[in-house]
Amino acid sequence: MKVVATYSIKGGVGKTSTAVNLAFEAARTGARVLVWDLDPQGAATYLFRVKPKVRGGSKRLVGADGELAAHIRGSDLSPVHVVPADFSLRHLDVHLERTKRPTERLARLLEPVERSYDLVLLDCPPSISLASESVFGAADHLLVPVVPATLASRTLAQLTTFLRDEQLPVGVLPLLSMVDQRRKLHRDLTEDLRRTWPQLLPTAIPSAAAVERMGEQRAPVGVFAPTSAATQRYRAAWGEVAAVLWPA
Ligand SMILES: Nc1ncnc2c1ncn2[C@@H]1O[C@H](COP(=O)(O)OP(=O)(O)OP(=O)(O)O)[C@@H](O)[C@H]1O
Ligand SMILES: [Mg+2]
Numbered sequence: 001m002k003v004v005a006t007y008s009i010k011g012g013v014g015k016t017s018t019a020v021n022l023a024f025e026a027a028r029t030g031a032r033v034l035v036w037d038l039d040p041q042g043a044a045t046y047l048f049r050v051k052p053k054v055r056g057g058s059k060r061l062v063g064a065d066g067e068l069a070a071h072i073r074g075s076d077l078s079p080v081h082v083v084p085a086d087f088s089l090r091h092l093d094v095h096l097e098r099t100k101r102p103t104e105r106l107a108r109l110l111e112p113v114e115r116s117y118d119l120v121l122l123d124c125p126p127s128i129s130l131a132s133e134s135v136f137g138a139a140d141h142l143l144v145p146v147v148p149a150t151l152a153s154r155t156l157a158q159l160t161t162f163l164r165d166e167q168l169p170v171g172v173l174p175l176l177s178m179v180d181q182r183r184k185l186h187r188d189l190t191e192d193l194r195r196t197w198p199q200l201l202p203t204a205i206p207s208a209a210a211v212e213r214m215g216e217q218r219a220p221v222g223v224f225a226p227t228s229a230a231t232q233r234y235r236a237a238w239g240e241v242a243a244v245l246w247p248a
Contacts, residue, residue, distance in 0.1 A: 001110075001114045001115070001116075001117050001118060001119070002118070002119055002140050002141075002245045002246070003107075003110060003119075003122065003138055003140050003141075004119065004120070004121055004122070004139060004140065004141050004142075004143050004241065004245070005121070005123075005124055005136075005139040005143065006018045006019040006022075006121065006122070006124060006142075006143050006144075006145065007122075007124045007132070007135060007142045007143070007159075008124075008126060008144050008145060008159075009126060009127065009128050009155055009159060010126055010147075011126035012126070013126075013146065013147050013178070014147070014177035014178055014205065014211075015123060015126070016039070016043040016044050016047070016123050017145075017177075017205075017211055017214065018143060018145050018177065018234075018237075019044055019121045019122075019123040019143075020035070020044055020047045020048065020123075020220050021211075021220050021221055021222065021230075021234040022143075022234060022237065022238045022241065023035045023078075023119075023121050023220070024078055024080065024220035024221075024234075025220075025222060025234055025237075025238035026118075026238055026242070027078050027080045028078075028235075029238075031118040031119050032079075032116065032118045032119070033079070033081065033117065033118065033120075033121065034072065034080070034081045034082070034083065034117045034119070034120045035048065035080055035120075035121045035123060036120060036122050036123070037082065037083060037084055037085035037123050038085065038089065038092070038122055038125060038131065038135070039085055039089065039124065040086070040087050040088070040089040040125065041085070041125065042084065042085040042086060042087075042089075043123075044082070044085070044123040045082060045084040045086075046215075046218065047219065047220070048075040048077060048078075048080060048082045048218075049075060049076060049077055049218050049219075050073045050075055050082045050084045051073070051084060052084055052085060052086045053084060054071065054084065054085065054086045054088050054089065055070065055071065057086075057091070058089045058090075058092045058095050059091070059095045061088075061092075061095075061109075062092065062095050062096055062099060062105055062106070062109065063095055063098070063099065066109055067112070068083065068109045068112065068113055069112060069113060077219055077220070077223060078220065078223070089125075092131045093129050093130045093131050096131060096134055097130060102130050102134055103130070103134050103136070103137045104134070104137050105134050105137075106122070106134040106135060106137065106138040107137050107138035110138055122135055122138065122139060128162070133166075136163065136166075136168045137168070139170050140170065140171065140245065141171040141172070141173050141245070142171070142172050142173065143173050143175055143241065144159065144172060144173065144175065145174075145175050145177035145178075145205070146174045146175065146176055146193060146197075147176075147178050147179075148176065148178075148179055148185070148186045148189035148190050148193065149189065150189070152189070152193060153192070153196055153197070156174055156197060160172055171244070172199065173199065173201060173241065174193075174197050174199065174200045174201070175200070175201045175203075175204075175205065175237060176190060176193065176200060176201070176204035177204075177205045178206075179204045179206050179207060180206070180207045181206065190204065201237055201241070202240060203236040203237040203240055204233070205230070205233050205234065205237065206229060206230065206233060208221075208228065208229060208230040210224075210229075211230050221234065222234065222235070
């Protein structure tokens with residue numbers, strides 16, 4: 001089982017869209033996929049049409065008697081399983097704080113489902129907190145959507161410096177997100193980012209109306225626009241991520 005977190009300190013960069021679409025693409029190829037929605041906004045939960053309910057709240061989810069299996073739900077849309085989020089996750093840090101080893105807690109909770117899934121995707125809220133550190137302790141790789149903007153490189157550098165200083169062994173896979181090829185600024189910034197960050201995934205996710213429509217369709221883009229350019233890019237990106245996770 002591999003654990004990948006869609007993570008960024010920045011909000012609105014495409015974390016949830018990436019998690020939901022890559023989960024769908026991974027499941028399409030036959031992988032057993034679990035999406036754990038860690039964001040109190042519950043956007044991934046919503047997109048998979050799962051009821052936004054954490055039974056017993058975040059206290060029960062991560063507390064001493066917490067058992068992840070009790071929180072897993074099926075999605076009628078796809079074979080992807082979901083650990084839904086609700087507003088109680090705003091207290092996730094408080095309840096993690098009360099556990100013995102907060103930064104190892106999410107990894108511990110995932111241990112019992114190790115044999116049940118090939119891929120776990122953790123969809124994170126935009127922050128850097130105790131919960132993020134627990135994510136860094138649980139994930140093999142952080143998939144970091146990067147929007148071509150002037151401060152994008154700085155944000156990525158802050159993250160990689162933090163991980164290095166804390167000696168966290170998690171890998172960082174930046175992924176270009178919401179790229180508008182018609183804009184010269186986007187083309188220039190993309191070029192700069194590729195030079196600075198050779199680990200950027202080759203495939204970039206374009207800015208696409210189909211991705212924006214996920215909210216009204218409540219589905220991964222591959223469900224309602226299977227032949228769209230966006231779906232093709234997510235499919236290609238998933239292939240590249242899979243090649244990193246399971247090298248031949
Ligand atoms: N490739 C894309 N093209 C067009 N719109 C996109 C694309 N990716 C994401 N969006 C839109 O941008 C908004 C933010 O996307 P998303 O929710 O995936 O980001 P996020 O990083 O998870 O946000 P948050 O930090 O709030 O969790 C959404 O309205 C989404 O529909
Ligand atoms: Mg999100």
